[in-house]
Amino acid sequence: xxxxxxxxxxxxxxxxxxxxxxxxxxxxxxxxxxxxxxxxxxxxxxxxxxxxxxxxxxxxxxxxxxxxxxxxxxxxxxxxxxxxxxxxxxxxxxxxxxxxxxxxxxxxxxxxxxxxxxxxxxxxxxxxxxxxxxxxxxxxxxxxxxxxxxxxxxxxxxxxxxxxxx
Amino acid sequence: xxxxxxxxxxxxxxxxxxxxxxxxxxxxxxxxxxxxxxxxxxxxxxxxxxxxxxxxxxxxxxxxxxxxxxxxxxxxxxxxxxxxxxxxxxxxxxxxxxxxxxxxxxxxxxxxxxxxxxxxxxxxxxxxxxxxxxxxxxxxxxxxxxxxxxxxxxxxxxxxxxxxxxxxxxxxxxxxxxxxxxxxxxxxxxxxxxxxxxxxxx
Numbered sequence: 001x002x003x004x005x006x007x008x009x010x011x012x013x014x015x016x017x018x019x020x021x022x023x024x025x026x027x028x029x030x031x032x033x034x035x036x037x038x039x040x041x042x043x044x045x046x047x048x049x050x051x052x053x054x055x056x057x058x059x060x061x062x063x064x065x066x067x068x069x070x071x072x073x074x075x076x077x078x079x080x081x082x083x084x085x086x087x088x089x090x091x092x093x094x095x096x097x098x099x100x101x102x103x104x105x106x107x108x109x110x111x112x113x114x115x116x117x118x119x120x121x122x123x124x125x126x127x128x129x130x131x132x133x134x135x136x137x138x139x140x141x142x143x144x145x146x147x148x149x150x151x152x153x154x155x156x157x158x159x160x161x162x163x164x165x166x
Numbered sequence: 167x168x169x170x171x172x173x174x175x176x177x178x179x180x181x182x183x184x185x186x187x188x189x190x191x192x193x194x195x196x197x198x199x200x201x202x203x204x205x206x207x208x209x210x211x212x213x214x215x216x217x218x219x220x221x222x223x224x225x226x227x228x229x230x231x232x233x234x235x236x237x238x239x240x241x242x243x244x245x246x247x248x249x250x251x252x253x254x255x256x257x258x259x260x261x262x263x264x265x266x267x268x269x270x271x272x273x274x275x276x277x278x279x280x281x282x283x284x285x286x287x288x289x290x291x292x293x294x295x296x297x298x299x300x301x302x303x304x305x306x307x308x309x310x311x312x313x314x315x316x317x318x319x320x321x322x323x324x325x326x327x328x329x330x331x332x333x334x335x336x337x338x339x340x341x342x343x344x345x346x347x348x349x350x351x352x353x354x355x356x357x358x359x360x361x362x363x364x365x366x367x368x
Contacts, residue, residue, distance in 0.1 A: 028208065028226050028246075031360045048226060048246055052360035069247060069275050076348065093348035095356075111275050111291050128276075128291045128309050146309045146327075162310060162327055 059102035234262030
């Protein structure tokens with residue numbers, strides 16, 4: 001898979017937790033109670049995690065590049081749902097929690113709204129991964145790719161292009 | 167810095183980019199927020215802006231009335247990292263043009279809007295509407311498409327990318343474009359639970 005090169009950083013720009021997460025002080029973490037970072041992850045400057053909409057569970061060794069946005073996926077339902085999380089009932093619309101595996105690398109300025117991401121996934125720069133996408137393990141998504149909604153990307157696939165194809 | 171729980175969760179901070187939580191919840195000067203609009207405090211509002219009722223402005227959205235005022239209609243959803251800018255050139259006599267955004271539009275993340283927009287449009291991720299363009303109603307500007315031409319895009323157009331080119335076709339919405347009312351209703355309940363919301367103007 002793609003190896004991240006060594007980079008030097010200023011420790012004063014980052015907060016380091018006791019499980020080894022390095023979170024830049026200039027990230028925007030909404031709903032941080034619902035963010036679960038398993039450990040040893042890096043959240044770079046200006047990245048955004050919107051866990052106020054639904055829970056975001058992230059595995060170990062996750063890297064969120066500069067300016068990247070992680071947002072839970074949503075779906076419109078045929079009949080109204082009871083959303084116990086927010087207590088909102090009777091809506092045809094809900095955000096569902098986002099699960100991300102280990103060793104996932106989301107590069108700069110990408111927008112990721114996938115509902116599930118497997119392990120060892122590489123997402124390039126400036127990508128748009130739309131809602132409802134399921135990315136399985138060991139997938140790499142090239143720079144500037146647009147993955148349309150509800151795509152299922154099988155394991156070991158390489159996705160590129162706008163619209164993205166294998 | 168606040169302490170972090172041993173599960174490894176990201177701690178009990180909310181967004182980090184602003185001053186202490188005691189900062190004012192009043193709208194910045196020049197910004198008028200009409201009833202039931204939910205404007206997150208962490209959004210960036212600059213200049214003379216009117217935000218219509220029921221509109222939702224997510225944190226880290228940027229509405230910059232640089233060269234003139236911006237008037238935003240009701241029921242829009244302006245997601246994070248969206249830029250809405252008034253960069254219309256200022257007239258020789260010093261007067262400025264207003265940027266008008268209609269109602270019930272959906273501005274997805276990373277989109278940039280500089281031209282007038284009607285109602286029920288969708289500006290997708292990383293799309294761009296230049297200052298010379300006017301969108302009418304029900305249009306969809308596809309992901310990472312840029313529309314910069316000096317024209318008025320008629321109702322119900324899809325602007326999409328086909329390989330390297332950006333093409334357009336009339337959409338086949340039967341009567342009306344799909345509504346974002348359910349999305350609006352969800353956000354109106356959910357966002358105030360997690361964000362400081364600017365006060366509406368009386």
